Amino acid sequence: MQYNPDFLNPRDIFTPQEQAHLATLSQNLPLGILLQSPRNMEEIGIDFVHSSAQLEGNTYDKHDTLALLKMGQTAGGKLFSDAVMLLNLRASYQYMLSCLDFRQPVNWKDFIKTTHSLIAKDLLPNNELGTVRQGSVQISGTDYTPLVSPQKLDAELIKKNRLIRKLSGLNWCRRQESNSRPPDYKSGALPTELHRLGKTALCL
Numbered sequence: 789m790q791y792n793p794d795f796l797n798p799r800d801i802f803t804p805q806e807q808a809h810l811a812t813l814s815q816n817l818p819l820g821i822l823l824q825s826p827r828n829m830e831e832i833g834i835d836f837v838h839s840s841a842q843l844e845g846n847t848y849d850k851h852d853t854l855a856l857l858k859m860g861q862t863a864g865g866k867l868f869s870d871a872v873m874l875l876n877l878r879a880s881y882q883y884m885l886s887c888l889d890f891r892q893p894v895n896w897k898d899f900i901k902t903t904h905s906l907i908a909k910d911l912l913p914n915n916e917l918g919t920v921r922q923g924s925v926q927i928s929g930t931d932y933t934p935l936v937s938p939q940k941l942d943a944e945l946i947k948k949n950r951l952i953r954k955l956s957g958l959n960w961c962r963r964q965e966s967n968s969r970p971p972d973y974k975s976g977a978l979p980t981e982l983h984r985l986g987k988t989a990l991c992l
Contacts, residue, residue, distance in 0.1 A: 789932045793944060798951075829885070833857075837877040845928065846870045872910050880906040897949040920945065 802810065822828045838853045847870050848856065852863040857878060862871045880903050887894055905918035924936045935941050 789930075791933070791935045793947075823888075833878060833881045836881050837874055840877050841870070841874055844873065846873055848874060869911060873907075876907045876909050876911070879909075896952045897945060900945065900949075 822832070834853060834857055837857065838848070838850055841848060841853070847866050848863055852866065853874055855861040855863065856871055856874055862868065883902060883906055887899065901918035908917055920938050920941045922938050925934055927934065935944065
């Protein structure tokens with residue numbers, strides 16, 4: 789299966805009824821309330837780290853992940869690189885949260901590259917951190933073939949960055965008009981672009 793650039797285009801994934809239900813849930817429990825609790829943020833972060841690592845074939849289970857992130861204990865018989873990956877993912881999660889404090893639209897290309905640098909630290913050579921890969925990669929367990937050409941990869945990154953910047957910029961301007969001040973993302977919904985692009989950084 790070859791790369792399909794249209795796959796990353798914005799599209800509805802929920803029915804109108806599901807969207808209405810989610811809107812009701814968000815009103816009953818706003819993200820701002822969750823963000824006010826350090827414990828909530830820690831638990832959400834652990835779930836984020838563990839689920840993201842599982843996508844990469846990490847061998848740490850949830851218990852191992854908890855022991856590493858909360859007590860600094862590595863799991864016996866596991867690859868040290870798996871522990872490094874989990875710690876890197878926690879650093880990327882903390883960076884992602886810091887982006888909520890931005891008082892202007894996020895530069896998504898910089899976000900992707902910074903996230904990639906954090907995730908791949910000590911797992912790739914320093915000169916490959918935060919850069920478009922120069923060779924081919926294989927993804928085990930799937931017949932998907934990622935793009936190989938660095939030029940095509942960079943072109944797709946620029947294209948998606950322009951699209952997301954346009955969408956997030958429009959959203960930011962609307963908030964400016966309604967609030968007459970830069971948006972406080974901590975009182976609203978977590979931008980879904982952050983999570984999606986965090987995952988995209990894994991594919992550089």
